[in-house]
Every structure is written in structure tokens, then in C-alpha cells.
């Protein structure tokens with residue numbers, strides 16, 4: 001059995017050895033304090049996944065779980081070289097960008113009668129069919145379309161051959177354990193193995209694998225097959241937005257040298273030292289914010305273990321980043337073209 005490093009232990013190790021990125025403990029504490037009142041509000045909770053996002057499934061059934069699997073298999077690399085030239089999808093009179101453009105294209109296909117969330121369909125999709133389903137409403141295509149075609153076919157075939165064609169089978173096999181589901185994903189779906197080598201040590205982030213578990217928990221509303229008793233063991237999902245918002249909120253800092261490269265729009269490779277430091281420090285920084293939030297509630301005699309975890313903190317910070325794009329325009333995000341985030 002393959003050993004998968006823990007993203008949290010990886011993050012601690014990276015943060016302790018990082019040169020160009022640093023976690024600001026005081027800054028993390030201040031962010032926790034600023035979130036304190038919000039954390040007990042409705043929008044911080046699990047219900048926000050559906051109530052705040054009209055493109056997410058309303059249902060909590062097999063089709064909804066398969067929608068989540070398809071979307072999280074393709075949940076990577078939406079950023080555009082030029083802000084004014086990007087992939088956009090119009091759906092029901094609204095134009096979507098970034099991650100939401102992917103969801104809009106999926107829902108558009110379903111409305112057109114294309115069974116895009118069925119493994120029997122995406123296991124044998126041709127590249128032209130993928131191009132059609134994810135066609136752009138601008139002249140800019142969805143990035144990495146060939147890689148998306150490859151991971152769709154690969155994931156569809158595995159889901160058909162090993163799990164009867166539905167991700168709900170995988171969920172049921174894991175007996176309400178987030179960690180078991182995470183490991184089933186990593187053992188069976190190669191495109192989810194988001195790892196690197198740092199200071200000669202194998203480290204992991206598992207961004208898409210962890211968000212797949214989290215979104216499954218969310219779409220099942222934390223009930224039934226989705227009532228994971230260890231959901232708090234997940235970390236945040238190391239994408240290219242969370243680091244940006246953590247630097248904006250002064251909980252994390254970049255060296256002058258790294259900031260210069262980011263401002264120049266340098267294209268990093270997956271696994272580069274700076275990229276690994278950005279992603280690992282983001283995970284560690286959010287673990288500290290979660291810890292401080294729990295301590296603040298304990299001081300008030302409130303046990304918030306059910307309400308405060310890295311998943312809900314991540315969702316909140318990610319939505320915050322989307323809503324504060326303008327305020328954050330001076331904080332560059334790191335640019336990598338890869339299938340991991």
C-alpha cells in the first residue's frame with residue numbers, strides 16, 4: 001500500500017524550512033479575531049455551499065454527488081494571462097469567470113441533454129466533445145483542454161471499472177470517514193496525487209482530493225453517507241487564491257525577491273521551491289487561524305468544533321477573495337499551469 005504524506009505535516013515541515021514565504025503568527029491571530037463574530041453566522045456554515053452559490057446542485061442525491069466528482073476532477077487552472085482576455089461562460093443570462101465558468105459550462109451541457117456527469121459519457125468523450133461542452137463565450141478557450149480531456153477519460157474509466165460508474169459508491173465504501181475517502185481517491189485516481197519534493201522530502205497538498213471530500217460533505221449537507229465524523233482532519237485547499245488573500249490579510253508574507261517575481265507574472269513550474277513554499281505556508285497559516293478561532297470560542301465557553309474547521313474557513317476565505325478582487329489587485333497570485341489546482 002502506497003504511503004501518502006499528510007498535507008498538514010507537510011505544511012508544518014514546509015513552513016519551518018521556508019525561505020521566501022513566512023507565516024505571521026500575530027497576523028494569523030488577528031485574522032482569527034476578525035472572523036470571530038462571522039464564524040458563528042449562517043454564511044460560515046455548511047449551508048452556505050448551496051445557499052450562496054446558485055450553480056451548485058440543490059439536491060443531495062447520486063446525481064448531485066456525481067456532479068461534484070466531475071467538477072472537482074476538472075477544478076484547476078482557470079487563471080488567464082491577461083485579466084482582460086479570459087475564458088467566460090454565459091449561462092441563464094449571467095456571465096461566469098474562473099471556477100464558476102466551469103460549473104456554468106457543466107450546467108449548460110446538462111440543460112442541452114449532454115450527460116456530462118455520467119462516467120459512461122465522460123470515460124469515452126472525444127477531445128472535440130470536450131471542446132464543445134467547455135466552449136467559451138469569448139475568443140479565449142478554457143486552459144489545458146487536452147489535459148482535461150485526458151483526466152476525464154482516465155477518471156471515467158476507473159469509476160466505471162472499479163466503482164460501478166458512480167462516485168457515491170466510493171463514498172459509501174468509506175463508512176463516513178473523510179480520511180478513508182481521501183485515501184480511496186488517492187489510491188485510485190492518479191490525477192488527484194498532488195505531491196512534490198521539498199528539501200529532499202516527499203510532501204503533499206492533495207488540493208483536489210481534499211476539496212472533493214469537502215464538496216461531497218457539502219452537497220450531502222453533512223448527513224447520511226456524507227456525515228463525516230472526521231471532516232475537521234482536512235486542511236484548506238492550496239489553490240492560487242487562498243495565498244493571495246492570506247497575504248492581503250497580512251497573515252502571510254512574501255520576500256521582496258519573490259514578490260518581484262510574482263509581480264512580473266513569472267510562470268512557475270509545479271513543484272518549484274517558491275510554489276511549494278507558498279502552498280505549504282498557506283495550509284499551515286490556516287491551521288493556525290483555525291486553532292486561534294477554537295481558542296477564542298473556548299475562552300467564551302462555546303465548543304465550536306462542529307462549526308470551525310479548515311473546510312469552512314477555506315470556503316469563507318475563498319469566497320472573500322472572489323468578493324474582494326478589486327481590494328486585492330496589488331497582491332499577485334502565483335502562476336502555474338497544472339492539473340492540481
Ligand SMILES: Nc1nc2c(c(CN[C@H]3C=C[C@H](O)[C@@H]3O)cn2[C@@H]2O[C@H](COP(=O)(O)O)[C@@H](O)[C@H]2O)c(=O)[nH]1
Nearest residue numbers: 049075076077078098099100237239240242315318341
Ligand atoms: N481553496 C479553494 N480553492 C478553490 C475553491 C473553489 C470552488 N469551491 C467553491 C464551490 C463551492 C463552495 O462553495 C466553494 O466556495 C475553486 N478553487 C480553486 O480556485 C481557483 C479558481 O479561482 P478563480 O480563478 O478566482 O475562479 C482554482 O485553483 C480552483 O481550483 C474553494 O472553495 N477553495
